[in-house]
Amino acid sequence: MDRQEGRSRKRHRGQGRVTLADVARQAGVAPITVSRALNTPGRVSEAVKARVDAAVEALGYVPNLIAGGLAAAGTRVIPVIVPSLAILTFIEVIDAIQKRLEAAGYQMLLATTDWDLDREAGLVDTVLGYSPSGVILTGLRHHPRVITRLKEWGRPVVEIMEVGEDPIDMNVGVDGLALGRAMARHLLDKGYRRIVFAGSHLGHDYRAAQRLEGHQQALAEAGLPQGPVLEYAEPASYAVGARALADLLAMTPRPDAVACSNDILASGILLAASKQGIRIPDELAVGGYLGLPLAEHLSPPLTTLAVARSDMGRQAAELLLQRLEGMTPAEPVRDLGFTLVEGGST
Missing domain, CATH: 3.40.50.2300 (Response regulator)
Known part of the structure; x- marks a missing residue:
């Protein structure tokens, strides 16, 4: 950070809005030039536009939209x-x-x-x-x-x-890591060892990815290898849960438990299992996260981590x-x- 930028940041920290005049001084141009660069960029050169953009970024300038x-x-x-x-x-x-x-x-x-x-x-x-x-x-x-x-x-x-x-x-x-560890430890305490994590939208929903990380940490602490992960690109839905059940049943060896990234995915698994006559938890234990009201009305009721x-x-x-x-x-x-x-x- 150069000295001019440092002085500008210090002057405006906690003291209200950076003005268009501040941007103009930072960029070394007139205020009208800043206005043109922001509102009608075709009227200024690329070099001037680059200087104004750099000043806007450095100062954190946001245009006033009200009086x-x-x-x-x-x-x-x-x-x-x-x-x-x-x-x-x-x-x-x-x-x-x-x-x-x-x-x-x-x-x-x-x-x-x-x-x-x-x-x-x-x-x-x-x-x-x-x-x-x-x-x-x-x-x-x-x-x-x-x-x-x-x-x-x-x-x-x-x-x-x-x-x-x-x-x-x-x-x-x-704490997302604590959530993931808690469900994995619960399943481990119940005696399950072939535990899969099923997650949806993990590439975007990093908080769900944190729960996956906590899940894997708990397995490692128990002396088990990292469990398999079923990952679905789209957001969670009951339909994705039904797909997850099909994927779980096709795995060899078949998992004895699945920890889901949320209750929606877990509920989809339970609903599909009920239709197919899959006995829960005898054939597959299912855990969720969120504490949705639906969870307690499923058959069997869903084990979940409830958040207020x-x-x-x-x-x-x-x-x-x-x-x-x-x-x-x-x-x-x-x-x-x-x-x-x-x-x-x-």
Whole structure:
């Protein structure tokens, strides 16, 4: 980092928005040139455009999209950015966030990333342009510029779903490695040894990949080789679960247990097993993750790792609201843990 960039970052850390004039000084051009480079790039040379883009990146500049006075004060809007609305994991969390924010007089703005960190970065740039009072993000992995901009932004940020030691600001979630270890250890304690991990969308859903890593760690700690992994590219569904059952039954030697990346996949396996007359858990034990209400109504009920999703959303909103009210939360990083709910599937 050069000295000019360092001075610029220091000057604006926690002191509000970087201005177009700041970008102009950093790039060594007039403010009107910056405006043209950003809004009508065809009107400037490639060299000038490159200098402006470098200045924007270095300073974390986000254009004002609302009136200056309101931008300075912050709107009563809280963006909540999640990977997907097609997965039930996030619905209860979002619902709890919305209810708590609305009770405090704030409105939630919802956006989805489709598991794409570049898309998340673009969404963060956009929502910051509307001067929200705070932001709630999913997970702890983000584009580096997102982390830098939000740390320097000066308003409250809460990251949800997973928990870690170095959040942007505040954090409420669960330990993915611990989840994976817990289900594997449960199956091992039950006497199962030919244990498969079945996961969906692992290349995108890195929190599910963390559960796989924890699963393999538990097998290694028990002196067993890493278990086989069934991986499906598409998001979890009951249909994918049915495919997983067919794949499990075709394996040699046949597994005696499967740990699934979520309850949706596990439920699909149980529903397909019921149709085919496969005895659960005698022929195959099945474990899940999430604690969906459906799990207890299956036959047999699903053994799962339940996470307090509504409580997670409520606490995330509470942390953000406390900061907006000028308070310093006693526990800005919160590991909510999980509960092993033992059904008849293991």
